[in-house]
Amino acid sequence: MSIELKNVTYTYMPKTAFERTALAGVNLTLAEGKLTAIAGHTGSGKSTLVQHLNGLLHPTSGVVTVDGIDISKKTKEAIDARHSVGMVFQYPEHQLFEETVEKDVAFGPKNMGLADDEIKKRVKDALDFVKIDYETYKGRSPFQMSGGQMRRVAIAGVLAMKPKYLVLDEPTAGLDPRGRDDLMARIVSLKREKKMTIIIVSHNMDDIARIADEVVFMHDGNVLLDAPPKEAFFSDDAIAAAGLLPPHTVSLLKMMKDSGLDVDTDAFTVDEAVRRIAKAMKRREKSC
């Protein structure tokens, strides 16, 4: 099963002087079990797009289906389908409001109407997963924590609802390099261990290169390209049209090739790029 968008158009403030079309007939399938990255510059419609995935916005025209169910309906089925899509917004720490970490993480599950012991178990699991020690922090106010910790608590609040699909909008914005690496590693293990389908919005192509199974480039409310990374990162035209830059690894290999090193330029992860360079260096030594 998957999330499918068929011909989705969305217009902000229709029929006023401020009318603006943010999505213009988007067709997209977000396959289950995959980690899809959506990239595009500011105003390309990516945030509008992800808000359609759990029914926060309803398309002006077109249909969004989650596991085959049209989520714009008001039936029980449609509501459940919407709840199966968890959403982590940009700067999720700004949504914290409860007095204690435990209560805040429990807020989502409580709204789902779960039993108390189940809620407690989920809170514990979710906090464990984001590496926040339950016993130490459960009674603390989230507002006494550091920015990175607050963000992890907020993400735990969404994970505790055990969504089948997880959408993250710029999850690493404003984090330091260590925090970013940690969070990215957690997201990958969500996919591997919990078999979650993940949709991540980012304009950091290096992050995307590291983790994505599928890459979508957006521009002016349209999907420019929807392809696996090994294809997407080498589509120079699409990358340029979307106003993005290729990952540093790709640019580096290309620059080396241009300055005369006989290196294969088909890698985009750091490890592979290193291997390609090492290989090229060896080749050069031999020929010398």
Place this chain on the structure above:
Amino acid sequence: MLTDITIGQFFPGTSLLHRMDARVKVILLFFLIIAIFVFDTPGDYALMCALTLGLGLASHVPLGTLMKSIKPLWWILGFTFLIHLCTVPGETITTVWIFTLTKEGFMRGFFLCLRLVLLILLSSLLTFTTSPLALTDALEALMRPLRVIGVPAHELAMMMTIALRFIPTLIEETDKIMKAQQSRGVDFETGSILKRISSMVPILVPLFISAFRRADELAMAMEARCYRGGDGRTQMKVLRVTRVDYAGILFIAVFFALQAALKIVGI
């Protein structure tokens, strides 16, 4: 959603009214409002209506949009009219239950409502043709003489400017927080009143926190750029009285003279 709201009713344009100095507009509006109450014969009202219509046309604001500004006051207008219709003694038209509707009451109610409508339309014309920032600048300039008696004119204007500046930001913020909490399963639309009020807590707490944070950051940024209040401060956009303004003042003066003349002649 919430972001679909526009704040203030400024209607950008380049009409004569748009080009006038905001201070002049405020003062002229003040005199016009007085005139509405001083000149009160049907003939005066006709003139006033014609003037309002003329100004409306001159402003290039669509008349429909202009008329919409009366909408929030429908209830007050209707109520005022009914009260006058039923309570003013005079020639009876008809009797409904314990109320006697009189001809005098009808006339008086009608003219009072007309007065209110003219008042709203003229003030709306000001806000339609003046950007909020120009308006606060004008108010600051007009309040400046009051500094002698200790009115902090600049500070008040600065507060207004900041408040106006932050309305859209806070709306956006509210929208974002609401969406985040909706994604966590909060239901804002159904349930009892008590339940709906309690579902506001998850929005208000983060909103207050972010408002305080923003206020703090703004204060810091202003201080870092050496802001120290109004004394000796110049403005980027200096208000200037130009030919358009003199023409406007002259026009309104002639209009008043005409009304006064009519009053003295006694029509």
